[in-house]
Amino acid sequence: MSLPHILVVDDEPDIRNLVREILEDEDYSVATAEDGAHARTALRERRPDLILLDIWMPDVDGISLLKEWFEGEGLPCPVVMMSGHGTVETAVEATRLGAYDFLEKPLSLAKLLLTVKRGLEADQLQQENIGLRRHGEQVIEPTGHSATMQRLREQVKRIAQHDTWVLIHGEPGSGRETFARYLHAQSLRRDRPFVDLAVAAIEKGNAVRELFGSEEGGAVHYGALEQARGGTLFLDEVADMNLEAQARLLGALDSGSFLRAGGAEPVRVDVRIIAATQRDLEQEVREGRFREALFYHLNVVPLHIPPLREHREDVPELLSSYVDRLVLQEKLPYRHFGTDAQNFLRNHPWHGNIRELKNLVQRLLILGVGEEISQAEVESALGGVRIAEGGAGGAFPVSFDQPLRQAREQFEKAYLEYQLEKHEGNVSQAAAAAGVERTHLYRKLRALGIRD
DSSP states (O other): OOOOEEEEEOSOHHHHHHHHHHHHHTTOEEEEESSHHHHHHHHHHOOOSEEEEESOOSSSOHHHHHHHHHHTTOOSSOEEEEESSOOHHHHHHHHHTTOOEEEESSOOHHHHHHHHHHHHHHHHHHHHHHHHHHHHSOOOOOOOOSHHHHHHHHHHHHHHTSOOOEEEEEOTTSSHHHHHHHHHHHSTTTTSOEEEEEGGGSOTTOHHHHHHOEEETTEEEOOHHHHTTTSEEEEETGGGSOHHHHHHHHHHHHHSEEOOBTOOSOEEOOOEEEEEESSOHHHHHHTTSSOHHHHHHHTTEEEEEOOGGGSGGGHHHHHHHHHHHHHHHHOOOOOEEOHHHHHHHHTSOOTTHHHHHHHHHHHHHHHOOSSEEOHHHHHHHHTOOOOOBTTBSSOOSSOSSSOHHHHHHHHHHHHHHHHHHHTTTOHHHHHHHHTSOHHHHHHHHHHTTOOO
């Protein structure tokens, strides 16, 4: 996990260096700028998590710089103003322009560190809230008119009316999260948050903090159970939860409350839990990797999501749905699948399930030309990534007529999608093939918009 990145903008070298050394001793990553011009450059190079901004500088004053950011795309992060000659009017203006706080010089070490810590925590909470609102903007009804899908939708609607916990079983990429969100949208908790927690992506030792939150030095970190208060908590790949976190979760479900890490006051549990797994949890219980009591708590209502190969008649509708969605959301050019391509794909094995189908559609819209997608083009796309030798003979999934950063992101996305499809959605195997840590791969998948 990267360290919080702080930008210190001050024209006095002694102050810049002192503040940088103090913050680095507290395990922050620090960049410095001597004036407004260098601050603009630093901001373009890397988005800081917090800015310490002096008011009086030789080229442009801090208030003017703050106004520039405020009236542009908005403040990039919390901004703390610093001044030895500030006035009430200056402080009021800075607050109006969105400054998080105001520090007087000479700086108090204790106040500096406390202000930085609280500013970072406030920004983190704001980002979490933005994420919750973003997830709640649109709920997509599971696509398909096969008997299998119609039966599943009706089953989910019935389950949603009862405030019970649900255990969803299905292969990766089969649509487990889609059904979890659909269930939440049909329930009485629909106006409250839906929070998804990828258990396998939690770094080792952090499961308790991510679930239950913490109280450290007077600061409160709200865990997933509190973020989802009144709503739904979706625990993806719950079988990857360590035994300590399982025990804490079981205690919370039994007692109806929990303690944050380092906390003394109990926090009441008011959340519906939907858990998902690709494993046989009963087998996990027998082998001692999953607590039996927790399994029975979560398995009040089991829901099985079949793999795409078991309802292939939905493939044409899924293809059309993802074309429309990607054209709308990602502004990709519209193309449609020819009849021969649709018939071919109905007989494809779909080891990566609906996720593989969505990735295929995205790849064809990005790389293909012409209004119709033919069977030959589909077969070529399913043949894997082939790198051209000497500029000919193969198909490279990236256009060279674009900035390096965009080309690199496109290649990484195509490469990771290929690895996921090759390993049938198994993130651990894909991470091993790519030579990266599984938690790093999860973060990369999220950053590139590759989701279950």
